[in-house]
Amino acid sequence: KQEVTQIPAALSVPEGENLVLNCSFTDSAIYNLQWFRQDPGKGLTSLLLIQSSQREQTSGRLNASLDKSSGRSTLYIAASQPGDSATYLCAVGGATNKLIFGTGTLLAVQP
Amino acid sequence: GAGVSQSPSNKVTEKGKDVELRCDPISGHTALYWYRQSLGQGLEFLIYFQGNSAPDKSGLPSDRFSAERTGGSVSTLTIQRTQQEDSAVYLCASSSARVVETQYFGPGTRLLVL
Numbered sequence: 001k002q003e004v005t006q007i008p009a010a011l012s013v014p015e016g017e018n019l020v021l022n023c024s025f026t027d028s029a030i031y032n033l034q035w036f037r038q039d040p041g042k043g044l045t046s047l048l049l050i051q052s053s054q055r056e057q058t059s060g061r062l063n064a065s066l067d068k069s070s071g072r073s074t075l076y077i078a079a080s081q082p083g084d085s086a087t088y089l090c091a092v093g094g095a096t097n098k099l100i101f102g103t104g105t106l107l108a109v110q111p
Numbered sequence: 112g113a114g115v116s117q118s119p120s121n122k123v124t125e126k127g128k129d130v131e132l133r134c135d136p137i138s139g140h141t142a143l144y145w146y147r148q149s150l151g152q153g154l155e156f157l158i159y160f161q162g163n164s165a166p167d168k169s170g171l172p173s174d175r176f177s178a179e180r181t182g183g184s185v186s187t188l189t190i191q192r193t194q195q196e197d198s199a200v201y202l203c204a205s206s207s208a209r210v211v212e213t214q215y216f217g218p219g220t221r222l223l224v225l
Contacts, residue, residue: 034213043115043202044216089154096167097142097206099214101154 002027004092006102013080014110021075021105023090028068032093035064035075037086038104044089048075080109113137115217117203123223124193132188132220136205143186144206144214145170145178149199157201160186193224 003026013019023033032051036044048057048064050073056065063076073090087106091099116135124130136143145157156170160180171177175194180186190197200221204214 036216043218044204046213046215049213091154096159096161097212097214098144098156098159098167098170099146100156101146103153 002030002092002094002100004090004100004102006088006090006105008105009103010106010108012108012110015080015082017080017109018076018078019080019107021077021088021090021107023073023075023102025071025073025092025100027092028071030068030092030094031097033064033066033073034091034093034099035062035073036089036091038089039086047088080107082109082111085109115203115205115215117201117217117220119220120218121221121223123225125225126195127192129189129191130193130222132190132201132222134186134188134203134205134217136184136186136203137207137215138184140205140207140215141183142206142212142214143180144204145186145188146202146204147199148202148219152199154202157188190222193222195224198222198224 007022034049035047050057050066061078066073087104089104091101118133143160148154159167162183175191178188200219202219204216206212206214
């Protein structure tokens with residue numbers, strides 16, 4: 001059974017810092033990995049999608065990497081801003097694109 | 112264009128009552144997913160539709176839960192004889208390809224069973 005773990009569970013940083021969020025999964029037979037952000041009381045917003053054949057994806061200040069063989073992904077956020085404060089979720093997709101989610105990292109960026 | 116919409120946004124019900132939750136996917140999206148987000152369990156998959164058929168129902172927690180999709184569009188998740196442990200946020204997502212595609216999530220329905 002696929003299990004997805006995220007570390008740390010919570011993180012507080014001052015504005016402007018670069019930071020890394022970690023995601024690990026137990027079964028490397030995935031089709032893709034996605035990073036989402038969730039704001040309080042709202043749905044999920046997709047940030048980055050990495051297909052199983054890819055090693056990384058970039059969007060603006062965000063960079064996500066994928067190492068399937070070791071079952072790890074990282075989300076790098078450069079020059080963090082207070083607006084980045086949210087819960088970040090990673091999820092792995094299987095054959096039907098059913099997503100298995102991690103437990104999330106609650107990020108607070110202090111102005 | 113319009114995103115995924117869900118209704119109602121909030122639902123309070125008494126234990127033992129039945130509830131229906133609705134999802135309107137993005138127009139043209141053939142795949143539709145239901146997830147549940149609860150404090151104790153995190154965000155978990157419930158059911159996946161491709162068109163009107165559900166090839167993966169593995170996440171439905173009990174036979175009190177059922178879902179259908181009609182016309183390849185709207186989906187309804189029904190919970191019969193609700194229990195307090197059913198209290199959660201129910202999220203719907205849709206995507207335009209069966210595999211390797213971004214899922215677009217709706218805002219969710221917050222269900223509270225008293």
